[in-house]
Amino acid sequence: MTQLNTNFAGIKSPNPFWLASAPPTNSGYQIMKAFDAGWGGAVWKTLGVPVVNVSSRYGALNYRDTRMMGFNNIELITDRPLKDNLREIEEVKKRFPEHAVIASLMVETRDQWHQIMQDVTNAGADGVELNFGCPHGMCERGMGSAVGQEPRVLKTIVEWVMEVATIPVIVKLTPNITDITKPALAAKEGGANAISLINTIQSIVGVDIDRFVPYPVVDGKSTNGGYCGPAVKPIAMNMVKNCAQHPGVQLPISGIGGVENWRDAVEFILLGASTVQVCTAVMHYGFGIIRELTEGLSRYMDEKGFSSIEQMSGKALPNVKHWEDLNLQYKVVAHINEEKCIGCQLCFTACEDGAHQAIRLNSNPAIRIPAVFEENCVGCNLCSLVCPVENCITMERRDDGSENINWKERTLAGTVPVSFNDELAGGLHHTVPMPMEALQKDLPRHYKVK
Amino acid sequence: MAEFNAPANEAEFDKNFAQLKPHMTKTQAYLESSRCLFCYDAPCIKACPTAIDIPLFIRQIHSGNVNGAAKTIYESNYLGNTCGKVCPTEVLCEGACVFVEANEKPLEIGRLQTYATQQVLANDKDLFTLPETGKNKVAIIGAGPAGLACACELRLHGVAVDIYEAKTKASGLISHGVAPYKIQNEEAWGETDYLERKFGFRIFYGHPVTEVTQTKYLEDNYDAVFIGTGLGKTSQMGIPGEHLQNVFGAVELIEKLRDQKNKLHFPGNVIVLGGGNTAMDAASEAARMGAKEVTLVYRRSKNEMGAYEFEYDLAKSVGVKAIFNAAPVEILGDEKAKGIKFIRTKEVQGKVEPIAGTEFVLDCDWVVKATGQEKHRNLFSLIQGLHTDAAGKLLVDAASYRCMATKYFAGGDAVSGGQEVVNAAAEGKQAAFGILTFLNKE
Structure with a gap:
C-alpha cells in the first residue's frame, strides 16, 4: 500500500488526515483516542484566554434523508485554562511522538502572542495554527475573522509570531472575505510557513418558524454562527484552488471544509492541498471514519500510481482555467438511453421550465420516455444532473475536436458580439417558443390552478 | 399445522x-x-x-x-x-x-x-369551508364509500344531503368486506364519523329502503337521489346442501369477524369457495383465526383467478392451500356441513365444464362461499325507469352517473358489480358533479 506519510511545512504526520481545531480536539483525551484510531494529526481547540460559552451552541441543516448537510456553531475558543491544555499537549506528544499536534492560537497583544508561542513550543507542539478565521463571538472582540478580514493587521500579527517562532506557523484563513488570496498573500508576506482554509462561513442555519428565532436558540434569542459541513465543500475547494494557483502565495495548504470521506480529501489534494482537516464528519460519526479515509486514499493512490501526497497535490490545477480560456467550439448534447429510462420525466420538466426547451414528450402519453430535440440542446448537463438513473442521460460530443477557439481568441479576432442586438449572439440559432405558447400548452391537470 | x-x-x-x-x-x-x-x-x-x-x-x-x-x-x-x-x-x-x-x-x-x-x-382538523346550504336537497341510499363521497362533494356545493343507511354504522363494505389486517372498524369509523361531523350531512341509520312508499317519499321530497347500495348478501350457488349449518357467505362471515374479533371461534377445517379477492381475504382470515387447515377451491385455473397476485401470495403466506379446476357439486352433511363433493373441471372455449367421473370429496367443518354477492334487485324493481344489465348491475350514463332519464343517480358496486373502495369513492364524487349539473338545469 502507498505510504501516506506527510511532511507539511516541516510538520510530519503518518497521514494527511488531521482533526481541525474544534470540539473534537478539546482535550488530550479526545486526541489520544483519535490518534489511537488512526488520525495523523490534530489541531488543538484554539488556545487563548479561556471563554465562557452559551448553552445550545449548534444548529444543523438537514436535507431530505440526510442530517447535518450543513452545520453551524456559536461556540467560542477553549473554555479550559491554558495550563491544563499545555499539560495535555505534552502528554499526547509523549505517547504519540510521530503524530502531529498543532496548537491553534488566538490572543490579542504582541506580548500575549510571544508568551503563548513559547508555552506551546515548550509543551512540545509540532506547529501552530493562527486562528484568524472564527466568524462569531471572537471577531466582535477584535480577534478571529476580524484579523483575517484585514490583511495588514493579519500580516502584522504573523510578523509578531514569526519573531519568536521556532516551529512551523500555519495561518488559518476566513472565507468571509471577497478575495481569499489577499489574506493568503499577507500571511506569506508576514513570513508564515503555511496556510489552512477555510474556517467557517458566517451563517444563519435556520429559523424556528413557530417561535420566530433562528437556531441555535439561547433563551429565546440567537446569533449568527459559523457554517461548515458537506454543504461548504464547494466554496472551500474554490478558495483552496485560488490560493494554490496564485503565484505570490506558494505556501503549503491544509484544506478544510466538508471533508467526510477519502474522495473529498482527494479532491482537495488535487486542487493543491497537501493535508486535510476534518471536523463536522467526526462530530457526526466519530473518530472511526478514519478507517475509511486512509484506506480509500491509499487505494486511490495505488490505482493512480501516486507514491506520495506531494505527487498528487495540485494535479487538477492545470485544468482549472479562466472562463475565457475554455473552448467555445466544444459541443455536447444530451442523449437519453431509452433502455434505462424509467419515465419520471424530470429531465423534461427541468429542461422545459429551467433550461432551453430541448426535451420533448411523446405525443402518445402512454410512452413516457422523452426525446432530446438536439437543435435546442446547449449541452448544459441539467437533464443528466436531475436524472435519477445512473448513466441514463449521457452528454455526447458532437464537434469533431478539430477546432479550439476560446473567448480570448475570438475577442482578438473580432468575432464576439459587441452590440445589444448583435448577429453573433450565441442563442440566435435556438428555437425559443413565443411567450403566449406557454399558456396554450396542454399541461397535466394537476398543474392547473385549482 | x-x-x-x-x-x-x-x-x-x-x-x-x-x-x-x-x-x-x-x-x-x-x-x-x-x-x-x-x-x-x-x-x-x-x-x-x-x-x-x-x-x-x-x-x-x-x-x-x-x-x-x-x-x-x-x-x-x-x-x-x-x-x-x-x-x-x-x-x-x-x-x-x-x-x-x-x-x-x-x-x-x-x-x-x-x-x-x-x-x-x-x-379533528377542519379542512373545508362549507358554503351556506341552498334550496336543493339530495337523498342518498347507503352510507358506504360511494354514498359518503357523493354526500361530501354535494355538501361542498351547498346541497342539503340526507343519507339512508340500513345498518347502524356507516362505511358499507369497508366494515363487512375488508379484511381486518387491512383496516379495523374503529379506524374506518373514525373517518366516516369525521366526514359526517365536518360535512354536515345527516345519516338516518337503521333505515333500509325496501318499499315503494319509501322510494316515493324520496322522489317527492328530494331533488335527486343517489343509489350507493353496493352489493347484497352472498348469492346462492344453487347446489344441494347450501342451507346446512356452518355454510357461510364470505361477506357475512367477515362482517361478523370484524365485529366479534377473538370471540368468534373458527373450527379446524375450513373450505373457502371462490377465486376473487374476497375469497383470499376469507381464507387468510380463517388461517389467522387458528383454523388448522384452510383450503381454497376455485373452479377455474390459477391464472383465471380474479384475485390480485399479491392477495393470493398473502393467503399462501399464512398457510392456505389451494385447489384449482374443481367445482362444488354438493355440500354434504345432515344438519351441519361435513364436507363438499367436487368435480374436476376443464375449460372449453372459456366455459367451465365438469369432467365426468372425477368427483371427489373433501371433509370440512365450515364452508365459506366467496362466490359472489347478490344485486339489490328488489330495490331497483321499486323504481320506475331504472335499468339493469343481465347481471343486475345498474345502468348509468358514464359521465354523469345518472340512471337514464330519472332523478336517480348511482355509483359504486351497485353499478360496477364489485370493485375497490377507491373506485366507489371516485364514482360517488363524480356522480355528485352529475347531480349538480342536473340540479342547476332544473
Missing part, C-alpha cells in the same frame, strides 16, 4: 391481524417522503382512480405541512385515510411508481397517505 393459534383475547387477535400497512411515525414519514422524485405528469396520479396529486401531498408531508397534505388527499378522495390502508396500491399508485421500473422499492404511498390523513382525523 396451523401457523396461527386461535386468538384468546383482543390483543392476540390484533397480533394475528397485524396491520399490513401500519401507521408511520413522523420520522418514517419524513424519510419515506424524501425518496419521492416528484415526477412530471406522475404515473401514480394516473393510476389512482381518484387522481390524488400524490407527488404534491408527499412533498407537503416532507416539508412538515401535514394538514396541507391531508387537504390535497381529501380534495380528490373523501375516503383518503381508509384508501391508504385498503387500496391494492401494489396494482395502483405504488405499482405505477417509476421506481418499480428501476427495480427499486416504490414509494409507500398508501402508508404516507394514511399518515397525513390520520393526523387530521386525530386532531
Whole structure:
C-alpha cells in the first residue's frame, strides 16, 4: 500500500488526515483516542484566554434523508485554562511522538502572542495554527475573522509570531472575505510557513418558524454562527484552488471544509492541498471514519500510481482555467438511453421550465420516455444532473475536436458580439417558443390552478 | 399445522391481524417522503382512480405541512385515510411508481397517505369551508364509500344531503368486506364519523329502503337521489346442501369477524369457495383465526383467478392451500356441513365444464362461499325507469352517473358489480358533479 506519510511545512504526520481545531480536539483525551484510531494529526481547540460559552451552541441543516448537510456553531475558543491544555499537549506528544499536534492560537497583544508561542513550543507542539478565521463571538472582540478580514493587521500579527517562532506557523484563513488570496498573500508576506482554509462561513442555519428565532436558540434569542459541513465543500475547494494557483502565495495548504470521506480529501489534494482537516464528519460519526479515509486514499493512490501526497497535490490545477480560456467550439448534447429510462420525466420538466426547451414528450402519453430535440440542446448537463438513473442521460460530443477557439481568441479576432442586438449572439440559432405558447400548452391537470 | 393459534383475547387477535400497512411515525414519514422524485405528469396520479396529486401531498408531508397534505388527499378522495390502508396500491399508485421500473422499492404511498390523513382525523382538523346550504336537497341510499363521497362533494356545493343507511354504522363494505389486517372498524369509523361531523350531512341509520312508499317519499321530497347500495348478501350457488349449518357467505362471515374479533371461534377445517379477492381475504382470515387447515377451491385455473397476485401470495403466506379446476357439486352433511363433493373441471372455449367421473370429496367443518354477492334487485324493481344489465348491475350514463332519464343517480358496486373502495369513492364524487349539473338545469 502507498505510504501516506506527510511532511507539511516541516510538520510530519503518518497521514494527511488531521482533526481541525474544534470540539473534537478539546482535550488530550479526545486526541489520544483519535490518534489511537488512526488520525495523523490534530489541531488543538484554539488556545487563548479561556471563554465562557452559551448553552445550545449548534444548529444543523438537514436535507431530505440526510442530517447535518450543513452545520453551524456559536461556540467560542477553549473554555479550559491554558495550563491544563499545555499539560495535555505534552502528554499526547509523549505517547504519540510521530503524530502531529498543532496548537491553534488566538490572543490579542504582541506580548500575549510571544508568551503563548513559547508555552506551546515548550509543551512540545509540532506547529501552530493562527486562528484568524472564527466568524462569531471572537471577531466582535477584535480577534478571529476580524484579523483575517484585514490583511495588514493579519500580516502584522504573523510578523509578531514569526519573531519568536521556532516551529512551523500555519495561518488559518476566513472565507468571509471577497478575495481569499489577499489574506493568503499577507500571511506569506508576514513570513508564515503555511496556510489552512477555510474556517467557517458566517451563517444563519435556520429559523424556528413557530417561535420566530433562528437556531441555535439561547433563551429565546440567537446569533449568527459559523457554517461548515458537506454543504461548504464547494466554496472551500474554490478558495483552496485560488490560493494554490496564485503565484505570490506558494505556501503549503491544509484544506478544510466538508471533508467526510477519502474522495473529498482527494479532491482537495488535487486542487493543491497537501493535508486535510476534518471536523463536522467526526462530530457526526466519530473518530472511526478514519478507517475509511486512509484506506480509500491509499487505494486511490495505488490505482493512480501516486507514491506520495506531494505527487498528487495540485494535479487538477492545470485544468482549472479562466472562463475565457475554455473552448467555445466544444459541443455536447444530451442523449437519453431509452433502455434505462424509467419515465419520471424530470429531465423534461427541468429542461422545459429551467433550461432551453430541448426535451420533448411523446405525443402518445402512454410512452413516457422523452426525446432530446438536439437543435435546442446547449449541452448544459441539467437533464443528466436531475436524472435519477445512473448513466441514463449521457452528454455526447458532437464537434469533431478539430477546432479550439476560446473567448480570448475570438475577442482578438473580432468575432464576439459587441452590440445589444448583435448577429453573433450565441442563442440566435435556438428555437425559443413565443411567450403566449406557454399558456396554450396542454399541461397535466394537476398543474392547473385549482 | 396451523401457523396461527386461535386468538384468546383482543390483543392476540390484533397480533394475528397485524396491520399490513401500519401507521408511520413522523420520522418514517419524513424519510419515506424524501425518496419521492416528484415526477412530471406522475404515473401514480394516473393510476389512482381518484387522481390524488400524490407527488404534491408527499412533498407537503416532507416539508412538515401535514394538514396541507391531508387537504390535497381529501380534495380528490373523501375516503383518503381508509384508501391508504385498503387500496391494492401494489396494482395502483405504488405499482405505477417509476421506481418499480428501476427495480427499486416504490414509494409507500398508501402508508404516507394514511399518515397525513390520520393526523387530521386525530386532531379533528377542519379542512373545508362549507358554503351556506341552498334550496336543493339530495337523498342518498347507503352510507358506504360511494354514498359518503357523493354526500361530501354535494355538501361542498351547498346541497342539503340526507343519507339512508340500513345498518347502524356507516362505511358499507369497508366494515363487512375488508379484511381486518387491512383496516379495523374503529379506524374506518373514525373517518366516516369525521366526514359526517365536518360535512354536515345527516345519516338516518337503521333505515333500509325496501318499499315503494319509501322510494316515493324520496322522489317527492328530494331533488335527486343517489343509489350507493353496493352489493347484497352472498348469492346462492344453487347446489344441494347450501342451507346446512356452518355454510357461510364470505361477506357475512367477515362482517361478523370484524365485529366479534377473538370471540368468534373458527373450527379446524375450513373450505373457502371462490377465486376473487374476497375469497383470499376469507381464507387468510380463517388461517389467522387458528383454523388448522384452510383450503381454497376455485373452479377455474390459477391464472383465471380474479384475485390480485399479491392477495393470493398473502393467503399462501399464512398457510392456505389451494385447489384449482374443481367445482362444488354438493355440500354434504345432515344438519351441519361435513364436507363438499367436487368435480374436476376443464375449460372449453372459456366455459367451465365438469369432467365426468372425477368427483371427489373433501371433509370440512365450515364452508365459506366467496362466490359472489347478490344485486339489490328488489330495490331497483321499486323504481320506475331504472335499468339493469343481465347481471343486475345498474345502468348509468358514464359521465354523469345518472340512471337514464330519472332523478336517480348511482355509483359504486351497485353499478360496477364489485370493485375497490377507491373506485366507489371516485364514482360517488363524480356522480355528485352529475347531480349538480342536473340540479342547476332544473
